[in-house]
Amino acid sequence: MMKPMRYAMHMKRPASWWNDNWREGTPLGNGLHGALMYGNTANERVMLTHSRLWREGTQPDIPDVSDVLPAMRELIFAGEVPTADRMITDALIERGYAPREAFPFPAADLNLVLPAVKGFSRYRRGLDMSSAEAYVRYMDGDTRMERRGFVSRSDDVVVVECHKDTEISLSIHRPDSTDEEIKLPENVCTVVDGEWLYFKAEIAGVEHGAVARVIKGDTALILVKLYTEGDSSVKWPALKARLADLPANYAPLFERHVAEHRRLFDACRFVLEDREFDQETTNEQLLDAAYDEGMPNALAERMWAYGRYLLISATTTGGLPCNLTGLWSGDYEAFWSFNMANINLQMTYWQALQGGLSELMLPVFDYYDFAIEDMKENARKLYGCSGIFLPAVTMPGCMRHVCLAPHITNWTAGAGWIAQHYYDYYLFTRETDFLEKRALPFMTEAAKFYIDFVLWQGDTWHVCPSVSPENRTLNYKMGNIELGDGTQSAIDATMDIAVIKELFTNLLAIGDATSLVSVSDMAAYKRMLDGAPAYQINEWGAPREWLHEDFPDNDLHRHQSHLYPMYPGLEHARRDEATTEIYRRGAVRRMTVGLSCQTSWSLVQNANMMARVKEAELALESLNLIAKSCLMRNLFTTCNDWRGSGIGLEFPLAPFQLDANAGWSSAVQEMLLFSDAERVELLPALPPKWERGQIGPLHTRCGISVELSWDRDANEASVILLASRDTSYRLVMPDGGQRTITMKAGDVQKSAFGLRKEV
Structure with a gap:
């Protein structure tokens, strides 16, 4: 079995993004509490967050506008698309619907003040991803200064250790922006009582706060817990009691935290040989190398580990799913901080099942299962359909349709796409109880909607309105009408067709394998397919x-x-060479004709797609373009390049979002292993630059886990196969050879094989 290894990253400067320093902070989190260390020397700030601190959302009842759909469809089929596009959205507004999106708010700042004596030198800050511990180290004259911290996954507490002479306080989060119009939390109160610090504030009239314990000795140990609602007269004593029960020194707290973090983080390893750079190389050196000659292997490896680390740190069982900014947005009313289900949420979780993080999928299912009744209301009142309508934009407390933009209102593939994750979870885990009680009920409700929503013409159905996120057709004209810039509604977007086909294919597969689907439902599903x-x-x-x-x-x-039928769908994956070539051409056009329109997450999507069509070098080049254009000093991915490189979308804000961070990990895994319910392919898109490496265990839909190692110079590789259940599958080798393997649960097979020779 592969041995655990240490993954770390180091930086030469503190967070230094002008007007938004938090963007380059060092992220810590346990899925509930989050912390972001700025890395300053004399005046350090640790931003504190909590996954459930969402505010300012309003969710009124949705007016019934389902009467609008027939007229809207009639206009679309008549070519009056710009007029039709806004009809449902405008009807909602005209009938008084005025929801407001909620935002995740920073909870507080932990302030650490230690004035300089002679000034700093030999500065370093960093993150040990293997243990989820951050550090800041520097010299003040001849004195070595060190600060370190973590967010405990076992005790659910923020832990920071610093110099004993540090002045420590809690305050509202101070924005880095010079914008004086930012509305800050109100009714702020801080209390100091010996070793105890208390803090509270209100946002939109709802209280949140924190309690910290400061234990002085050879160092200063700080323990902090947050609350997101309630009254300080109750919350402060309760949190004080919980903090008082914890060990009063760093080591035992860290030891129990590390055991729980590594249970998740060490469930998979990726090691890539780099003859020039290693784990001690700073992020700045790796980014400079990427900008100059191309991405070093050490950066590819570090980004895989970081994407994994961020997902683990941003969510946990019993918590909320990872949103676009995880736990680390330092803005009030943060830009693009919601859960976006027209690719971004899905991309964030693509790595999870294959990477041995299946338990982190559960918050996604909890999130959507809890909203079933809201989604039924969406379907009924927007479209007059049974079943569920899952909007692309949602956030905790706002699970009815809340984003009144036509391309969100008119996109109906959300429930079908999320249903893919329910079914995939079952394929990977084969948890029959989950299939019966969670996956099948959700998929059935999604199916009810599509059965009601599609329009039949003879033996064929059609989708209208139909949106291909977030694109519009080129030079559309019918008569004298030209499609307006923002108009995205159309007829029969390929994605809609693919998602609906996938859903009914999977429901029929469940029906064929179990007795859970009725005969009448099977007939209806077959008719749809x-x-x-x-x-x-x-x-x-x-x-x-x-x-x-x-x-x-x-x-x-x-x-x-x-391109959904090839990736992330499986309908056309490994179907035949001719089909693969068709999808390869589609992906290449997006990366040539459309290169200047890309974003970090679209480059990640392309990397996964190119891996699926076995284009190793094009997959790697997509990641290389991200390394050149969309990485900050702390390796957070921005949506786009802020420097006008021509590689991607021209958008001056360059918002931070971590879907591309997480999707990078998926792309690496997809390049090195493919599986469906019947086959496993080894090293399908191994780039020549990755000369020696290893990865695993990677999980599959076939009921086995796979550990791989390879050496191109020796033209050899090895694989370890471990069966988690009784299974039979086809194993496909890099040279195209294949064989059928039958294994019993617990069986292990080891073998060596040659790599595909380079042309």
Whole structure:
């Protein structure tokens, strides 16, 4: 079995992003509490957050606007798309619907003040991802200064150790922005009582706060817990009692935390040989190398580990799913901080099942299961359909349709796409109780919606309105009408067709394998599958993005929704070489014709797609482009390049979002292993630059886990296969050879094989 190794990153400067220093902080978290260490020397700040501190959302009852749909469809089919596009959204507004999106708010700042004596030198800060511990080290004259901390996964407490002479306080989070119009928390109160610090504030009239214990000795040990609602007269004594029960020194707290963190983090390892750089190389050196000659292997490895680390740190069982900024947004009313289900949430979790983090999927299912009644209301009142409508934009406390933008209102593939994750969880884990009580009920409700929503013409159904996120067709005209810039509604977007087909394919598979699906439902599901419109190929030999002839393709865009049947879907994956070539062309066009329209997450999507079509070098190049354009000093991914490199979208804000961080880990795993319910492919897209390495255990849909190592110079590799259940599958080697393997639960097979020779 592969031995655990240490993953770390080091930086030469504190967080230094002007007007938004938090963006380059060092992130810590246990899925509930979050912390971000700025890394300052004399005046350190540790931003404190909590996954449940969401405020300012309002969720009124949705007015019934389902009467609008027939007229909207009539106009779309008549070519009056710009007029039709806003009809449902405008009807909601006209009938008084005025929801407000909630935001995750920073809870407080832990302030650590230690004035300089002679000034600092030999500065370093960093993060040990293997233990989830951050540090700051520097010299003040001849005196060595050190600060370290973690957020305990076992005790649910923020722990910081610093110099004993440090002045310590709690305050509201101070924005880095110079914008004086930012509305800060109100009714702030801080109390100091010996070794105890108390803090409270209000946002939108709802209290939150913190209690800290400061234990002085040879060092100063700080323990902090937050609360997100309640009254300080009750919360402060309760949190004080819990902190008083914890050990009063760093080592035992750290030891129990590390054991729980490593249970998750060490469940998979990726090691890539780099002859020039290693674990001690700073992020700045790796980024400079990427910007100069191309991404070093050490950076590819570090980014895989970081994406894994961030997902583990941002969520936990019993908590909330990881949103676009995780636990680490330092803004009030943060930009793009919600859960976005038209690719971003899915991308964040692509790595989880294969990487041995199946338990981290459970908060996603909890989140959507809890909202079933709200999603039924969405379906009924927006479209007059049974079942569920899952909007792309949601956040805790706002699970009804809340984002009144037509491309969100009119996109109906959300429930079907999330259903893929429910079914995939079952394929990986084979938990029959989950299938019966969670996956199948959700999938059934999604199916009810599509059965009601589609329009039948003879033996074929169609989708209208139909949105291919977040794209619009190119040069659309019907008569004298030209499609407006923001208009995205159409007919039969390929993604909608693919998602619906996938859902009913999976429901039929469940019905064939179990007695959980009724005969009448099976007949209805088969009719839906048989009635799907056929996919089409455009003039460039790539999949058409819209199947209706009035909607020509547009490759000047970041989303690759039309490639869903190849990735993240499995419908056309490994089907045949001709089909693979069609999807390869589609992905290449997005990365050539549409290169200037890309984002970090779309480059990650392309890396996963290129791995799926076995284009190793193009997959690696997609990651290389991210390394050149969308990484900050702390390796957080920005949505786009802020420096006008032409690699991606021109957008001056360059918002931080960690979907690309997490999706990077998935891309690496997809390059090195593919599985469906019947086969496992070893090293399907191994780049030549990755000469020696190892990865595993990676989990599969076939009921086995896989550990791989390879050496290109020796033209040899080895694999360890471990069966988690009785199984039979096809094992496909890099040279195309394959064999059927049957294993019993607990069986282990080891073998060596040759690598595909380079042409």
